[in-house]
Amino acid sequence: GGGAYIVKDDYLYIYYNDTDPAPSNRHPAVARARLDDVLDDALEHKVGQWMKYNNGKWDIPGLSDIAGSTIFPLESGWEDLHSDAAWCTALGKYLLTVQTHLENRLLLFSSSDGVAWTQEAVVDVAAENEMQPYSTFVDFDGPSDDCHIVDGDFYLYYPRKDFYNHDHDYMYRRHITVR
Secondary structure, three states: OEEEEEEEOOEEEEEEEEOOOOHHHOEEEEEEEEHHHHHHHHHOOOOOOOEEEEOOEEEEEOOOOOOOOOOOOOOOOOOEOOOOEEEEOOOOEEEEEEEOHHHOEEEEEEEOOOOOOEEEEEEEEOOOOEEOOOOEEEOOOOOOOOOOEEOOEEEEEEEEEEOOOOOOEEEEEEEEEOO
């Protein structure tokens, strides 16, 4: 699972939940492919060559049983990358949201290289048995129309979902100002 991505140095980086080898050992990881290759492959309806980051190298095929490296230290083991990423012009860094399932927190991480991430803030703490997946960066008057570039004043939109009952979601937003 995952969904966050960035474009860096002609590559498309995707962030996802990797396993090594059992699902109980899930951890946040990154894979990349050349952006032009991804677009060409999509036109031909095929999956191209993605490589996972592992121990300082991009040398593991994306579709393999070998896990990529964990891209930030795990606090709970419930960290989940059904999230979003953006470049922040005010910081000169990438931002990534991470939710923690039953730990009930939505976290904000930053990275200058798209590989090594540092936790910057706890964005939200929900009630017991609530999670905050599918967060997204929104910058209404920011530097890009698709919100993959934000400035120093933006929002995070996210649902609070009951972990056991997905029939009702409540939408929240958090205003973020970088100083």
